[in-house]
Amino acid sequence: MTLYKKLLTDYNTELNHSGMNGERLATRLYELSKIGSLESGGITRLGYSTEEKQAKELVIGWMKEAGLEVTMDGAGNVFGRLEGKENGPTIMSGSHLDSVPNGGNFDGPLGVLAALEVVEAWKATGYTPPVPYEVAIFSDEEGSRFNSGLTGSEAFMGKLTNEYLDQLFDEEGKSFDEVIKTYDSNREKFLTPSSKNKDIQLFAEVHIEQGKVLEKQEQPVGVVTGIAGPAWMEVTFEGKAGHAGNTPMDDRKDPVIAAGMFVSEIEPLPRKVSDSAVATVGKLNVHPNGSNVIAQKVELMVDIRDIKEEPRDKLIDLISEKAESIAKQRGIEVTWNLNTKVKPLPIQEELQEKIAVVMKELNITPTYIPSGAGHDSMILGERIPVAMLFARSKAGISHNPEEWTSLDDCVMSVHVLKRFLERVMEER
Amino acid sequence: MTLYKKLLTDYNTELNHSGMNGERLATRLYELSKIGSLESGGITRLGYSTEEKQAKELVIGWMKEAGLEVTMDGAGNVFGRLEGKENGPTIMSGSHLDSVPNGGNFDGPLGVLAALEVVEAWKATGYTPPVPYEVAIFSDEEGSRFNSGLTGSEAFMGKLTNEYLDQLFDEEGKSFDEVIKTYDSNREKFLTPSSKNKDIQLFAEVHIEQGKVLEKQEQPVGVVTGIAGPAWMEVTFEGKAGHAGNTPMDDRKDPVIAAGMFVSEIEPLPRKVSDSAVATVGKLNVHPNGSNVIAQKVELMVDIRDIKEEPRDKLIDLISEKAESIAKQRGIEVTWNLNTKVKPLPIQEELQEKIAVVMKELNITPTYIPSGAGHDSMILGERIPVAMLFARSKAGISHNPEEWTSLDDCVMSVHVLKRFLERVMEER
Numbered sequence: 001m002t003l004y005k006k007l008l009t010d011y012n013t014e015l016n017h018s019g020m021n022g023e024r025l026a027t028r029l030y031e032l033s034k035i036g037s038l039e040s041g042g043i044t045r046l047g048y049s050t051e052e053k054q055a056k057e058l059v060i061g062w063m064k065e066a067g068l069e070v071t072m073d074g075a076g077n078v079f080g081r082l083e084g085k086e087n088g089p090t091i092m093s094g095s096h097l098d099s100v101p102n103g104g105n106f107d108g109p110l111g112v113l114a115a116l117e118v119v120e121a122w123k124a125t126g127y128t129p130p131v132p133y134e135v136a137i138f139s140d141e142e143g144s145r146f147n148s149g150l151t152g153s154e155a156f157m158g159k160l161t162n163e164y165l166d167q168l169f170d171e172e173g174k175s176f177d178e179v180i181k182t183y184d185s186n187r188e189k190f191l192t193p194s195s196k197n198k199d200i201q202l203f204a205e206v207h208i209e210q211g212k213v214l215e216k217q218e219q220p221v222g223v224v225t226g227i228a229g230p231a232w233m234e235v236t237f238e239g240k241a242g243h244a245g246n247t248p249m250d251d252r253k254d255p256v257i258a259a260g261m262f263v264s265e266i267e268p269l270p271r272k273v274s275d276s277a278v279a280t281v282g283k284l285n286v287h288p289n290g291s292n293v294i295a296q297k298v299e300l301m302v303d304i305r306d307i308k309e310e311p312r313d314k315l316i317d318l319i320s321e322k323a324e325s326i327a328k329q330r331g332i333e334v335t336w337n338l339n340t341k342v343k344p345l346p347i348q349e350e351l352q353e354k355i356a357v358v359m360k361e362l363n364i365t366p367t368y369i370p371s372g373a374g375h376d377s378m379i380l381g382e383r384i385p386v387a388m389l390f391a392r393s394k395a396g397i398s399h400n401p402e403e404w405t406s407l408d409d410c411v412m413s414v415h416v417l418k419r420f421l422e423r424v425m426e427e428r
Numbered sequence: 429m430t431l432y433k434k435l436l437t438d439y440n441t442e443l444n445h446s447g448m449n450g451e452r453l454a455t456r457l458y459e460l461s462k463i464g465s466l467e468s469g470g471i472t473r474l475g476y477s478t479e480e481k482q483a484k485e486l487v488i489g490w491m492k493e494a495g496l497e498v499t500m501d502g503a504g505n506v507f508g509r510l511e512g513k514e515n516g517p518t519i520m521s522g523s524h525l526d527s528v529p530n531g532g533n534f535d536g537p538l539g540v541l542a543a544l545e546v547v548e549a550w551k552a553t554g555y556t557p558p559v560p561y562e563v564a565i566f567s568d569e570e571g572s573r574f575n576s577g578l579t580g581s582e583a584f585m586g587k588l589t590n591e592y593l594d595q596l597f598d599e600e601g602k603s604f605d606e607v608i609k610t611y612d613s614n615r616e617k618f619l620t621p622s623s624k625n626k627d628i629q630l631f632a633e634v635h636i637e638q639g640k641v642l643e644k645q646e647q648p649v650g651v652v653t654g655i656a657g658p659a660w661m662e663v664t665f666e667g668k669a670g671h672a673g674n675t676p677m678d679d680r681k682d683p684v685i686a687a688g689m690f691v692s693e694i695e696p697l698p699r700k701v702s703d704s705a706v707a708t709v710g711k712l713n714v715h716p717n718g719s720n721v722i723a724q725k726v727e728l729m730v731d732i733r734d735i736k737e738e739p740r741d742k743l744i745d746l747i748s749e750k751a752e753s754i755a756k757q758r759g760i761e762v763t764w765n766l767n768t769k770v771k772p773l774p775i776q777e778e779l780q781e782k783i784a785v786v787m788k789e790l791n792i793t794p795t796y797i798p799s800g801a802g803h804d805s806m807i808l809g810e811r812i813p814v815a816m817l818f819a820r821s822k823a824g825i826s827h828n829p830e831e832w833t834s835l836d837d838c839v840m841s842v843h844v845l846k847r848f849l850e851r852v853m854e855e856r
Contacts, residue, residue, distance in 0.1 A: 211674035228673055232719055242824065244708035244731040245656055245800020246639035249698050256709050260691030267685050270677050280672035281684050282721045286712045291660055291729045293710045301719045303672040372673020396670070 003105060004030035007407040015411045019121030022411045028113050031058060033105045040102055042401030047098040047140020047151060048076065048179045055097040056137055059112060063135060066119050074189025075155030076139040079196065082119055084131040089201035091425055093118065093417065094136030096152065096376060100144045104403020106208045110391060110410055112137050114206040118418045130425045138376045145170050153379035158193025202424055204387045205377045206413045208405050212396035213369050220412040222367040223355045224388035226307025227378040229342035231316055233302040235323050238333040241296035252294055256286060258330045259298040262323055266302065269318045273311035276370035279304045279319060307344050307370040345381040347388060355387060358419040387420065389413055431533060432458035435835040443839045447549030450839045456541050459486060461533045468530055470829030475526040475568020475579060476504065476607045483525040484565055487540060491563060494547050502617025503583030504567040507624065510547055512559040517629035519849055521546065522564030524580065524804060528572045532831020534636045538819060538838055540565050542634040546846045558853045566804045573598050581807035586621030630852055632815045633805045634841045636833050640824035641797050648840040650795040651783045652816035654735025655806040657770035659744055661730040663751050666761040669724040680722055684714060686758045687726040690751055694730065697746045701739035704798035707732045707747060735772050735798040773809040775816060783815060786847040815848065817841055
């Protein structure tokens with residue numbers, strides 16, 4: 001069954017109101033799904049690849065059909081502009097079209113198509129927004145090509161440096177400069193931020209949840225409360241290697257025991273700082289990792305996140321104190337350092353409340369969800385007010401061909417986005 | 429400084445009594461250390477290598493000089509025989525001359541040279557043993573060539589099979605058959621056990637401790653109470669992979685937490701079954717092992733040892749119960765299986781006591797030590813009474829160029845061995 005047919009199977013056509021058309025949205029999701037499609041049903045559409053470019057060109061065509069004025073900046077970011085009744089600061093909405101290898105069809109495209117669908121609905125109902133509105137496609141959000149991420153939005157905000165770009169090579173060994181030539185771009189254009197970024201009053205992004213909260217709450221759409229900035233803490237416990245047979249239990253300095261205690265004892269700590277904080281040890285390596293050898297050392301990484309900086313940093317403290325107290329208790333050495341520390345982005349409560357009001361009007365019970373993953377909104381949010389909506393993900397799966405959001409939920413996310421944007425524009 | 433000079437530096441020449449000569453022992457340790465020597469000060473003398481053969485030939489020369497009648501069996505094991513006043517069951521002592529890659533100069537050679545030194549001392553004092561005595565060199569104890577181990581002693585006891593030998597290849601891809609050709613041997617000879625093994629009344633082995641118990645007790649030599657048979661338990665905790673940012677703490681099935689609890693909670697269990705039991709997790713792998721991914725599964729290996737089978741098996745039960753209770757508590761799957769289970773070899777208490785009596789006569793406080801590592805004695809011990817002595821290891825280091833046992837301790841181990849052998853022979 002094609003993605004189009006699958007989306008339409010259980011679509012509730014009563015959602016086709018206020019200018020919205022589920023079939024159009026399904027058609028576009030389906031057309032995009034053909035670019036970089038794999039037998040798995042998933043797609044590989046890496047940042048700055050031919051596939052990402054084709055996907056942008058397809059959407060640019062739709063933008064033009066809808067009457068938008070299309071521009072592209074030096075980073076390959078695409079903007080489709082609809083003029084408002086008056087001039088003034090722009091309202092922008094969008095997301096990205098690139099994917100991880102063997103990724104899904106909703107992570108990114110839903111946000112771009114939702115922003116465009118708002119224009120289609122306005123056209124259908126004869127609505128002209130009071131201020132200019134732009135649909136944005138940011139390049140290379142996933143960063144799977146250069147092991148980076150958020151390249152388009154960072155360029156847009158003028159955050160990239162020569163030093164950073166110098167170290168980017170794709171898997172084939174192509175430098176960043178070689179790759180962006182295919183976009184008729186170059187370093188200079190890339191590093192010149194768009195003057196556009198100073199003119200935006202609000203950026204709103206629709207994205208799939210990539211989690212299971214909405215599924216549990218049985219709600220189609222949720223309000224994002226903030227975007228968690230990850231801190232990556234590298235911890236090394238160093239003990240004393242020895243023979244697993246000839247070293248009595250009381251004469252050991254076994255770093256595996258210390259690491260085991262650490263992993264299990266930090267598990268309750270996030271709840272102590274906030275409801276949204278999380279800490280994860282997903283990477284752990286034992287050295288020398290021999291069956292009959294007491295290990296010399298254990299290196300592990302703790303991924304620590306929260307949507308607010310203060311509890312996140314409190315959690316970093318609690319976790320590092322735990323590492324030190326366990327090392328002391330076990331008589332072994334510990335070192336730790338933070339090798340990544342991204343500022344979390346809390347979303348203004350006023351904007352969250354505006355979304356919640358719109359949701360209630362549409363009979364949705366507002367569910368407030370922190371975003372654990374990074375998004376283009378996180379980068380724009382450093383200097384621009386942002387609002388973010390999550391659409392329900394089936395089983396919380398993402399970055400996977402199984403990624404799924406029902407057409408009902410996709411359309412509902414557009415209804416919420418549209419009403420919210422109208423409200424913000426009219427209230428100015 | 430040469431090994432010879434280093435050994436002699438702090439040698440207490442008062443230990444040169446009862447026919448013993450420390451300088452001779454030091455010379456022989458030094459001459460052996462030249463075969464397969466490395467710049468590190470260590471040696472690489474793998475089983476069935478040219479180096480192991482050279483080392484055997486060197487010792488065979490000394491055996492012949494001492495008047496022993498030398499034979500070699502199909503497995504390359506060497507026996508130097510001294511006839512006794514009467515015929516009858518033989519008393520045997522020895523060890524091995526092969527090493528691990530970049531190994532030390534005492535693990536193996538000390539046991540062979542100690543057994544030969546007893547003959548030298550008897551010669552010097554004009555003593556003829558009441559029964560025949562043989563000095564043994566077993567081939568390929570470490571097993572570093574074929575990733576096996578104890579090959580010589582197993583062949584001697586008739587424990588090898590064609591199936592087992594079929595799967596042995598060295599790092600260069602040479603089959604077992606090709607390699608043993610260099611010993612003028614072949615499969616048939618190899619698989620025919622020596623009739624000698626039926627004629628042995630006792631096998632006694634001197635070996636370095638490879639642990640730190642004697643160093644702590646400040647004793648030169650200790651009594652081995654048994655040889656721990658390892659059981660290797662493979663444990664897999666399987667949870668549910670997820671996004672480290674988007675999965676709330678309360679909605680996780682994280683196998684790393686379960687593995688961490690398991691590792692730390694099994695640590696106190698060995699003490700519950702015996703003073704000598706040990707359990708070690710030295711090998712642990714997380715999948716997929718990504719910094720920002722809640723792991724799907726953790727595979728780990730528990731090395732469980734004791735010198736007696738009953739407490740060792742009790743410990744296996746306690747550890748497997750712990751794996752299951754933690755998995756249940758964390759709501760994740762666990763599977764475990766034993767992929768190695770070697771029978772421990774307890775050493776007869778009567779023989780331990782005989783050694784202890786001799787030690788006291790020599791002003792040594794008997795220290796009773798379980799051997800966590802396997803030795804040729806473990807294989808012979810399945811059908812022959814064995815006794816084993818440990819000589820003090822500096823800092824417990826072995827399988828390493830830093831391996832060290834002082835000449836005082838080497839000579840003292842020969843004094844104990846010699847008196848013990850005489851006592852056993854005379855008491856028959």
